[in-house]
Amino acid sequence: MRLFGLALLALLLPAATLSQPARPAPKLIVAISVDQFSADLWDEYRPTFAGGLARLARGTAYRNGYQGHAATETCPGHSTILTGSRPSRTGIIANNWFDLALTRSDKSVYCSEDERVPGSSSTHYTVSPMHLKVPTLGELMKRRDPASRNVAVAGKDRAAIMMGGHVTDQRWYWDGKTFVTDSTTAPVPKTLAAVNTAVAAAIAAPQAALVPPPLCTAKSRIVPIEGGGKPVGAGTFAHAAGDVRGFRASPQFDGAILALAASLFQEMQLGRGGATDLLSIGLSATDYVGHSYGTEGAEMCVQLLSLDRDLGDFLSLLDHSGVDYAVVLTADHGGQDIPERLREQGVANAARVDPALAASAVGKAIGARLGLAGPVLIGESSFGDIYLDRALKPAERARALAAAVAVYSAHPQVEAVYTKEQLRRTPSPTASPDKWSLIERARASFDQDRSGDFIVLLKSRITPIPDTRFYVATHGSPWDYDRRVPILFWRPGMAGAARDEAVETADIMPTLAAMIGLAIQPGSIDGKCLAGVEGTACPAR
Numbered sequence: 364m365r366l367f368g369l370a371l372l373a374l375l376l377p378a379a380t381l382s383q384p385a386r387p388a389p390k391l392i393v394a395i396s397v398d399q400f401s402a403d404l405w406d407e408y409r410p411t412f413a414g415g416l417a418r419l420a421r422g423t424a425y426r427n428g429y430q431g432h433a434a435t436e437t438c439p440g441h442s443t444i445l446t447g448s449r450p451s452r453t454g455i456i457a458n459n460w461f462d463l464a465l466t467r468s469d470k471s472v473y474c475s476e477d478e479r480v481p482g483s484s485s486t487h488y489t490v491s492p493m494h495l496k497v498p499t500l501g502e503l504m505k506r507r508d509p510a511s512r513n514v515a516v517a518g519k520d521r522a523a524i525m526m527g528g529h530v531t532d533q534r535w536y537w538d539g540k541t542f543v544t545d546s547t548t549a550p551v552p553k554t555l556a557a558v559n560t561a562v563a564a565a566i567a568a569p570q571a572a573l574v575p576p577p578l579c580t581a582k583s584r585i586v587p588i589e590g591g592g593k594p595v596g597a598g599t600f601a602h603a604a605g606d607v608r609g610f611r612a613s614p615q616f617d618g619a620i621l622a623l624a625a626s627l628f629q630e631m632q633l634g635r636g637g638a639t640d641l642l643s644i645g646l647s648a649t650d651y652v653g654h655s656y657g658t659e660g661a662e663m664c665v666q667l668l669s670l671d672r673d674l675g676d677f678l679s680l681l682d683h684s685g686v687d688y689a690v691v692l693t694a695d696h697g698g699q700d701i702p703e704r705l706r707e708q709g710v711a712n713a714a715r716v717d718p719a720l721a722a723s724a725v726g727k728a729i730g731a732r733l734g735l736a737g738p739v740l741i742g743e744s745s746f747g748d749i750y751l752d753r754a755l756k757p758a759e760r761a762r763a764l765a766a767a768v769a770v771y772s773a774h775p776q777v778e779a780v781y782t783k784e785q786l787r788r789t790p791s792p793t794a795s796p797d798k799w800s801l802i803e804r805a806r807a808s809f810d811q812d813r814s815g816d817f818i819v820l821l822k823s824r825i826t827p828i829p830d831t832r833f834y835v836a837t838h839g840s841p842w843d844y845d846r847r848v849p850i851l852f853w854r855p856g857m858a859g860a861a862r863d864e865a866v867e868t869a870d871i872m873p874t875l876a877a878m879i880g881l882a883i884q885p886g887s888i889d890g891k892c893l894a895g896v897e898g899t900a901c902p903a904r
């Protein structure tokens with residue numbers, strides 16, 4: 364009767380008076396990014412999770428979170444999670460862009476490098492947060508109270524850099540062999556050596572074939588791959604001794620990252636200081652599994668169930684510490700399956716990209732036709748930002764741009780081409796991210812100084828990997844399979860709420876800020892505080 368009475372009272376009161384009382388600020392915020400964890404995978408596997416992901420599902424769970432921008436890559440995606448801003452404001456428009464004014468021969472710039480350091484290149488780079496144009500939540504927490512610690516651990520340097528920001532107490536990431544840092548001032552954690560030794564031993568040992576759980580066995584089926592790659596789908600993760608790539612694209616990798624995060628939590632006594640601490644964790648294995656095997660085979664199934672179990676263990680460790688903590692989990696972007704398996708499942712338009720769309724190939728063809736010397740076009744791939752060669756004279760540039768736009772626009776695999784001028788004139792989107800037009804998605808990834816002279820967006824379900832010897836599947840498109848990600852908030856005792864409205868990953872930072880009573884300067888970010896997260900008192904707008 365009492366419960367009924369309370370519910371009736373709630374219905375009778377006007378909504379404004381129903382705002383929840385704010386809980387005391389947590390002593391520790393744990394912000395987790397699962398690289399390439401699409402909302403499609405979340406929707407598919409959510410009923411099967413029993414560990415950490417099942418627990419987070421019982422908090423405030425948004426199944427329609429959006430990395431709303433067009434360039435759905437790791438670096439831009441991670442730059443939105445703890446800054447409250449879209450890539451157009453963070454400046455992180457892609458994993459790599461081109462700076463044709465650079466004096467070094469390599470004009471490609473990696474998002475978290477300092478290209479001013481002699482010897483740095485986009486492939487052998489000097490790690491730095493200098494390209495991130497805005498502060499992160501952890502930095503703002505430290506500005507408010509220097510006792511707050513800002514700690515980042517990830518499988519990729521760009522994830523740790525973009526979630527940690529410019530000022531961190533510790534930041535560690537995998538360099539392909541071991542966990543490293545670019546910090547020269549932070550003391551090396553005592554537990555680091557033990558973690559690195561354990562990981563080295565795991566890599567040195569041959570990995571016997573896993574026996575997938577029954578749910579994943581049902582997905583175990585060998586699928587041949589076009590473009591020279593090996594068939595995928597067995598889901599056994601067997602690899603030879605010393606196979607670092609095999610280790611990285613397996614559940615063991617996330618286990619190692621979580622082990623390092625747990626050891627830093629314990630050694631630094633996070634959540635037990637005078638102010639709220641922030642621990643950000645970039646779990647990268649899901650992305651490597653997706654790239655290596657696709658998203659709908661037994662491999663991804665084993666990966667996600669392992670992640671669920673490992674996250675459960677990690678949260679249990681936090682529980683036993685007695686620290687009052689809050690968790691948010693999201694992804695830097697989504698992903699889609701290999702076209703070969705998608706077609707079997709009835710997605711008739713799934714295909715690999717035509718290699719003739721590569722910027723180098725189109726540039727060469729245009730140059731021959733218009734009598735222009737040099738590469739004419741400079742770009743990483745067949746889509747995204749493409750630049751005109753700076754050696755072209757103004758009249759030649761205009762002809763080359765018009766020709767390039769015409770060639771790309773006429774190709775059956777191309778959805779849209781936007782010039783820099785078109786994007787500059789487009790206002791930043793204000794609607795809910797599920798309603799953004801294509802040019803608005805592109806605008807959210809646009810930076811006047813870093814973006815290409817034009818951008819190419821491929822049609823839905825075109826996989827921009829023609830040569831599959833290294834990777835077979837990817838992300839990076841403006842389509843919802845790459846944009847839509849889960850956003851899960853959890854605190855002990857939080858009443859569950861499964862929410863369907865579309866929200867942005869840029870909304871995470873102001874929501875966490877409200878949770879800890881940190882004021883955000885109006886107009887300084889793109890996101891908005893999510894009043895639907897229980898126990899969060901959003902500031903009046």
Ligand SMILES: [Zn+2]
Pocket residue numbers: 399437650654838
């Ligand atoms: Zn990726």
